[in-house]
Amino acid sequence: MTPPTRRTILTAGGLALATLPLGGLTAAQAATRPKVSAAASLDVISDIQGDLADLGRALDNLAALGTSQALVIAGDLVAQGTVQQYEDLYATLADHSHPDRVLAALGNHEQYNSDPFDTQVKRFLQYTGMPEVYSQTTAAGLPLLFIGTTAPAKNGTSPPFVTLGASQLSWLDSTLKSHADKPYVLVFSHHVLPGTVSGTVGGDAARFYDQDFVDETDLLTILGQHKNVVFFSGHTHWDLGRSDWAAKKIVEGGDPAGFTVVNTGFIQTMYGPDGSGGEEALSGAESQGLRVLVGTDGRLTVESRDFRRDKLIRTLTV
Template sequence: MSKPKPTIIAQISDLHIKAPGELAYGKVDTAKALERCVAELNALDPRPDLVVISGDLVDTPTPGEYEHLWRLLAPLKIPFIGVPGNHDARDMMRAAFPDWAYAKSSGPLDQARTVGPLDIILLDSHVPEKPHGTLAASTLDWLDATLASSRERPALLFLHHPPFRTGIEHMDVQDLFNADDLATIVRKHPRIQIVAAGHVHRATLTTFAGTVATICPAPNHAVDLDIAELRPPSFRVEPPAFHLHVWFPDGEEGGHLVMHQVPIGDFDGPHPFFGADGKLL
């Protein structure tokens, strides 16, 4: 009897695509970083069932940046959806991706997608021209109703702004301002397996409202890990990565979710642990 196939959701975040030839902060080639990320995603075996982009798809924003983003994502051989971050613009994003199944024809770009046994829910925390995030009342009502549609199907929640503190103060002051409102709904619906955010450009793990909560690293640059507040707000060019959220079916018990961090780049290996004689090398 063959093993049940896992359902794999890739999460990439904070692409910050600029106009062709422009560098983020005068230093980071975010377009080249996304090209490497797309190649890494395409090379995965098995390939993910869906890629979720958790905000800051572009940097300024301008229609030209979204056009450049489209060209960079064109080689991706996996379906993808995204949610705005503070560097995005709703109207431009809706125009750039008109085929995404938004919950409403105007306002927040909330989305829900069924992928095998999973419900993938994207929450728009964008506040126009502000760095922090807020979930609108309409988003919270839609989320509660969407989650109430089933008690058993596992759900994965994605948004840009983390609903928890990281200890990086200049980022914490611009996270999700109404995290308590989200927490009330998360506690009400235990089928939520994870709350996955972006914004901070660092791999981060904690708990939130009784479930797992993470931040996805970026394919380009990382926010400086300066918990002691020794430096002005800064970034570092660290090893890029993304997250894979893998749902393994467990028969009658449902299943369990595992999150893997995948580095982007060429690394030595894989090398066998055992020789031809079966002995550990």
């Protein structure tokens, strides 16, 4: 299959809800505050898509900060999902220091080849070691949940990309309820929720990002009941320096406190608004991601990192 361009612009719909951009502290503001005393940490990146040079730089940057308990890749590990691309990806990982545990969510680029969907998923699971497309584990003392599509994209390389299905939605509902007593539950998805973080909200949003999930209403209804959810999504490649890189999402009928949503950044190519309801590539040289810190006081802090310049961008305590 020919590698896709960006997505076709579609109209948005779904639940009535509110979004509050969280912003957090800029690097300059964070520098004036006491440094977070971390008991554990996770590294989170996404959207590698074949950019192995920038992946290596990102891994080196994160390793210099100290060893984390896990590296999470929130989808689009490879460009078209071929065997050779997976081999090249894991060879690059082997060449750079990183946490022993590498966890991953299924992205759309893992499916950009002519193989049957079941073959694409089997290949993803084989290389990543993930048990299924949706699963839960524990790292840094936190519950980590992974979600992803259980059916091929309905429109090829255009949204919607993700069909969660009744079984996965039921699993997510029951699993989140089982963790109701936890201070945080981290949910990882490659695809982005409508009306949440950069690219999906505000006057410069790219309107097609409101179309990633076939069953978005059911998903938002479930997530909206749990104020302890921190939902991490990639896919957009938008700048983590924006004030809407993280947001509080309040769903109609859900917990009035809402739940937290965080953009995971990108390894390959920064995108941004084109001024016409779409987006455009801004720079292939930029590369960004996250370090998630669990403080000695139990508080969760998310740091967005600039891998090109090896520096902090923003920090948010959830």
